[in-house]
Amino acid sequence: MDATGDVVFALSDGVLLLDVAGPVQVFDSAGGYRVRLASVDGRAVRTDVGVSLGVDLALSEVGGDVDTLVVPGYPRDEFAGVVPELVDGVRRLAAGARRVVSVCTGAFVLARAGLLDGRRATTHWQACAALAELYPGVRVEPDAIYVRDGPVVTSAGVTAGIDVALALVGEDRGEDRARAVAKYLVVFLQRPGGQSQFRARHAVSGPRSATLRRALDLVAADPSGDHRLATMAGALAVSERHLSRLFRRELAMTCGQFVERLRVEAAQTLLESGEEPVPAVARACGFGSAETMRRAFLRVLGVSPSAYRHRFRLADQRTAPWRPVS
The missing domain is CATH 3.40.50.880 (Class I glutamine amidotransferase (GATase) domain)
Structure with missing residues (x-):
């Protein structure tokens, strides 16, 4: 030895x-x-x-x-x-x-x-x-x-x-x-990728502001919906400036970044459990195109949607037992 x-x-x-x-x-x-x-x-x-x-x-x-x-x-x-x-x-x-x-x-x-x-x-x-x-x-x-x-x-x-x-x-x-x-x-x-692929779903803690909690609920209820800052501010009857300030102060991210994160998480669930093609998953989660979703996955998780699905979806794998030569 x-x-x-x-x-x-x-x-x-x-x-x-x-x-x-x-x-x-x-x-x-x-x-x-x-x-x-x-x-x-x-x-x-x-x-x-x-x-x-x-x-x-x-x-x-x-x-x-x-x-x-x-x-x-x-x-x-x-x-x-x-x-x-x-x-x-x-x-x-x-x-x-x-x-x-x-x-x-x-x-x-x-x-x-x-x-x-x-x-x-x-x-x-x-x-x-x-x-x-x-x-x-x-x-x-x-x-x-x-x-x-x-x-x-x-x-x-x-x-x-x-x-x-x-x-x-x-x-x-x-x-x-x-x-x-x-x-x-x-x-x-x-x-490939780092720990963020496991941490992303838990990275946002509960906000103190009731207005921001309502905003997060809107996104979580329908990740594919229209969640532009102006649209959300109008739905919540607050100014865009005030809502933007709440996101930055309590979540340390912009409204757009939060929406992207939630859409990525929704796509993660579909990729892990289903067989829908990547473009269909992208449309269902509000990305519009597979390329837009791919860029979002790389920003948030550090891996592509295809690589994520390959790694995490449930599949039966059978391998013949063997042992490497010492």
């Missing part, structure tokens, strides 16, 4: 099961890695879904031969309250590791250990604001799937652990090996 073969996962109770299982599967499928799970006390850990994971050793028993240290994440209501012993163990092992990797909210462990000070980083899209607020020295990049800053690599939520593990395999074993593993796991080698 070469110097890049030793991978240690630092765990404690409550760890997200998929944050561990996804990257472990990638490294194991690639071959040539020694993967070890280490907990604070050397005992099995209980994951977020109640399944216990056996570990190989305690963090204190891990020697200085670690090449890659991986720190998985924890549920949303726990990511700010990480175990001090875990932080201490991660800090000690990181000092001798070639690279340190976090998956999802594992970035909070790295930040608590001081490993993200002055660095760029990302985490689960729901936790990016909290990471930036709790650790102002971290330059959070909320739309990235993963971010490398020197020897530290942070990744977005849950399945992004698979993305970052594939990237590391590509660095260590070559792109051909990483591509073979991605094919075996039936995942993208490098998925």
Whole structure:
């Protein structure tokens, strides 16, 4: 085994099961890695879904031969309250590791250990604001799937652990090996788009203004309708200037940007669940043409409608079992 073969996962109770299982599967499928799970006390850990994971050793028993240290994440209501012993163990092992990797909210462990000070980083899209607020020295990049800053690599939520593990395999074993593993796991080698494709539907919080709430209800009720600023202002019996000011003050966007976002979300639903051609979806959601919808998707989500449908619609896929050559 070469110097890049030793991978240690630092765990404690409550760890997200998929944050561990996804990257472990990638490294194991690639071959040539020694993967070890280490907990604070050397005992099995209980994951977020109640399944216990056996570990190989305690963090204190891990020697200085670690090449890659991986720190998985924890549920949303726990990511700010990480175990001090875990932080201490991660800090000690990181000092001798070639690279340190976090998956999802594992970035909070790295930040608590001081490993993200002055660095760029990302985490689960729901936790990016909290990471930036709790650790102002971290330059959070909320739309990235993963971010490398020197020897530290942070990744977005849950399945992004698979993305970052594939990237590391590509660095260590070559792109051909990483591509073979991605094919075996039936995942993208490098998925297009960023976290905004998952965050867009939750990005607008409830406005305080009753007038603006009525405006949003009008758009949500019929995304394909005439929602030009003048038309909406007339329907709400307010001036265009006042309505525009409400959108900017409370939603930090223009009326047109909000309408575009809602139309994109309506199109997402049709693309995910139906078989309507893209031009028909565009007309149904008020875009007028497929090209107009394509440009809107690229602005809002960073991917085209066709690419979005290919990735997210429900379809039965059957693949013959095989395993890449180690």
